[in-house]
Amino acid sequence: xxxxxxxxxxxxxxxxxxxxxxxxxxxxxxxxxxxxxxxxxxxxxxxxxxxxxxxxxxxxxxxxxxxxxxxxxxxxxxxxxxxxxxxxxxxxxxxxxxxxxxxxxxxxxxxxxxxxxxxxxxxxxxxxxxxxxxxxxxxxxxxxxxxxxxxxxxxxxxxxxxxxxxxxxxxxxxxxxxxxxxxxxxxxxxxxxxxxxxxxxxxxxxxxxxxxxxxxxxxxxxxxxxxxxxxxxxxxxxxxxxxxxxxx
Amino acid sequence: xxxxxxxxxxxxxxxxxxxxxxxxxxxxxxxxxxxxxxxxxxxxxxxxxxxxxxxxxxxxxxxxxxxxxxxxxxxxxxxxxxxxxxxxxxxxxxxxxxxxxxxxxxxxxxxxxxxxxxxxxxxxxxxxxxxxxxxxxxxxxxxxxxxxxxxxxxxxxxxxxxxxxxxxxxxxxxxxxxxxxxxxxxxxxxxxxxxxxxxxxxxxxxxxxxxxxxxxxxxxxxxxxxxxxxxxxxxxxxxxxxxxxxxx
Numbered sequence: 001x002x003x004x005x006x007x008x009x010x011x012x013x014x015x016x017x018x019x020x021x022x023x024x025x026x027x028x029x030x031x032x033x034x035x036x037x038x039x040x041x042x043x044x045x046x047x048x049x050x051x052x053x054x055x056x057x058x059x060x061x062x063x064x065x066x067x068x069x070x071x072x073x074x075x076x077x078x079x080x081x082x083x084x085x086x087x088x089x090x091x092x093x094x095x096x097x098x099x100x101x102x103x104x105x106x107x108x109x110x111x112x113x114x115x116x117x118x119x120x121x122x123x124x125x126x127x128x129x130x131x132x133x134x135x136x137x138x139x140x141x142x143x144x145x146x147x148x149x150x151x152x153x154x155x156x157x158x159x160x161x162x163x164x165x166x167x168x169x170x171x172x173x174x175x176x177x178x179x180x181x182x183x184x185x186x187x188x189x190x191x192x193x194x195x196x197x198x199x200x201x202x203x204x205x206x207x208x209x210x211x212x213x214x215x216x217x218x219x220x221x222x223x224x225x226x227x228x229x230x231x232x233x234x235x236x237x238x239x240x241x242x243x244x245x246x247x248x
Numbered sequence: 249x250x251x252x253x254x255x256x257x258x259x260x261x262x263x264x265x266x267x268x269x270x271x272x273x274x275x276x277x278x279x280x281x282x283x284x285x286x287x288x289x290x291x292x293x294x295x296x297x298x299x300x301x302x303x304x305x306x307x308x309x310x311x312x313x314x315x316x317x318x319x320x321x322x323x324x325x326x327x328x329x330x331x332x333x334x335x336x337x338x339x340x341x342x343x344x345x346x347x348x349x350x351x352x353x354x355x356x357x358x359x360x361x362x363x364x365x366x367x368x369x370x371x372x373x374x375x376x377x378x379x380x381x382x383x384x385x386x387x388x389x390x391x392x393x394x395x396x397x398x399x400x401x402x403x404x405x406x407x408x409x410x411x412x413x414x415x416x417x418x419x420x421x422x423x424x425x426x427x428x429x430x431x432x433x434x435x436x437x438x439x440x441x442x443x444x445x446x447x448x449x450x451x452x453x454x455x456x457x458x459x460x461x462x463x464x465x466x467x468x469x470x471x472x473x474x475x476x477x478x479x480x481x482x483x484x485x486x487x488x489x490x491x492x493x494x495x496x
Contacts, residue, residue: 070475091339098482134477186496226496227318229382234346241489248434248474 002028003131004038005138006046006060014038014046014060021058024050036060039131041138045069069136072100074195074247079105079150080236081203082117092233093122096240097129097139106144111205117144147200147211151218167196171220172235173207180216185223185239189246199223199239204232250276251379252286253386254294254308262286262294262308269306272298284308287379289386293317317384320348322443322495327353327398328484329451330365340481341370344488345377345387354392359453365392395448395459399466415444419468420483421455428464433471433487437494447471447487452480 004024006014016024016038024030032053038046038060044067048060078101082089093104104126106117119141130138170185185199200207200215207215216222225238252272254262264272264286272278280301286294286308292315296308326349330337341352352374354365367389378386418433433447448455448463455463464470473486 072475095482095485098476098478099486100476132477132479184496186493226492227320228346228348228492229380230346231380234343237343237485238347238489238492241486242493244474244476244486245434245490245493248432 001037001134003045003134004036004060005127005131006038006040009040009046009062012062013051014040014048014062016058016060018056022055024058025053025055035063039069039136039138041127041130041136043068043071043137045136066136070134071137072102072247074100074197074243075102076100076240076243077103077105077198078236078240079107079147079198079200081107081109081112081147081201081232082114082144083232084113084204086114086121088231088233089117090122090125092236093141094125094129095237097126097135098133099237099240099244100135101139101240102137103140103142105142105150107147107150107200108144109147109203109205110208110211112203113205114203119143147207148214150200151211151214151220166194167198168192168194169198169218169220170223170239171200171207171212171215172223172225172239173202173212174224174229175206175209175212177209177212177222180222182222182224185225185242186246188221188223189242192246195247197243199243201232201236201239249285249382251293251382252284252308253375253379254286254288257288257292257294257310260310261299262288262296262310264306264308266304270303272306273301273303283311287317287384287386289375289378289384291316291319291385293384314384318382319385320495322348322445322491323350324348324488324491325351325353325446326449326484326488327355327395327446328449329355329357329360329395329480330362330392331480332361332452334362334369336479336481337365338370338373340484341389342373342377343485345374345383346381347485347488347492348383349387349488350385351388351390353390353398355395355398355448356392357395357451357453358456358459360451361453362451367391395455396462398448399459399462399468414442415446416440416442417446417466417468418471418487419448419455419460419463420471420473420487421450421460422472422477423454423457423460425457425460425470428470430470430472433473433490434494436469436471437490440494443495445491447491449480449484449487
């Protein structure tokens with residue numbers, strides 16, 4: 001099954017940009033009348049017929065629509081500090097998208113070695129991984145934000161949900177804090193009956209105690225990811241897998 | 249914490265090769281008398297004192313030993329078909345090593361696009377990931393073997409164990425087989441009380457029906473990894489994570 005992405009859906013038409021169109025018309029040599037599966041990136045799969053086959057910009061006519069196609073039973077926001085080596089973070093974006101994530105927030109922490117992050121490449125990787133893993137919803141890759149402002153400003157409350165038993169907010173850090181013992185992410189998830197989860201993963205140098213304290217003040221639960229010492233990008237994917245398996 | 253790898257341990261001496269010695273003496277500028285943590289790659293951590301500081305080959309004197317340091321409560325063999333893009337397979341080797349794996353068997357399947365695989369680079373990556381993730385046991389990366397001979401020849405029975413309730417043998421393939429419905433790897437693991445697990449992951453084109461049938465004849469249980477369509481290397485890491493969380 002091959003998926004195409006429509007940057008715009010208007011009336012009964014899905015519009016493919018030049019990149020998708022070139023792939024569709026030049027590489028796969030589709031012709032008018034061919035049946036195509038098109039996603040809008042927001043959760044809907046459209047079964048279409050190619051109406052305008054132009055490598056610069058093709059159009060497809062919608063025959064039927066499947067809203068919530070291959071929808072997950074949960075919503076996951078991963079806040080993760082970009083790694084010094086950009087490839088590692090982009091690898092995490094690809095893998096988390098394959099496994100399942102709704103929103104990725106590049107966090108700049110007190111101890112982040114990378115203070116500047118441009119999300120454009122990661123967004124292209126997320127689009128490609130979404131199509132490859134047969135999903136209709138492309139995870140949102142937000143602009144980078146500091147850990148402090150993510151924790152403080154209401155708009156950055158994950159998926160705009162209220163703190164409630166419906167949503168779980170976790171922060172994974174490595175240092176021991178006697179007054180706030182960490183439980184495993186698996187154990188914490190097992191007691192959770194909602195469907196909205198946020199997990200924060202720190203930079204190579206971990207979160208600062210101040211950031212951890214602010215998270216706890218904001219209702220975040222401290223967790224660990226098991227006994228293995230994981231790289232930042234591995235920890236972030238492991239968190240996505242923990243949520244994936246919890247809802248499996 | 250920094251770990252060094254000793255290619256040989258004899259009497260009360262750990263021997264570091266040129267690469268480890270250069271890193272120890274030239275890069276980290278360790279001097280005789282410095283205390284070092286050295287692993288033998290087979291599960292033991294040695295607390296040592298640097299006795300001979302030579303970039304070509306250093307020696308450390310063993311002060312104490314911790315056999316089974318950071319040992320996992322399970323033994324995992326992952327048989328996985330190398331991907332067409334070698335980087336993806338090597339990425340899997342690094343991540344599976346971080347999360348936890350004992351043996352990686354590069355499998356050549358009927359539908360493998362890559363029929364030849366040289367494990368040397370992957371072995372170096374496994375060593376580096378073992379040290380980075382603070383483990384004393386370096387996963388064995390075997391020479392490549394065909395799916396058929398892995399399933400058929402006794403020496404390749406995972407971890408040389410007998411089929412028993414102590415060991416679980418799983419094969420993850422994507423096609424539906426009405427006579428052998430697949431359960432999720434999570435569900436199958438939940439019913440397992442042993443500690444030795446083998447999971448087989450096919451190539452981009454999946455296992456052939458003949459390979460799947462042979463696996464089932466040999467006591468393998470067919471599983472799926474959830475609803476996401478995962479790339480080969482993502483599926484292999486996801487299998488490692490499933491076992492990691494089961495024993496967490």
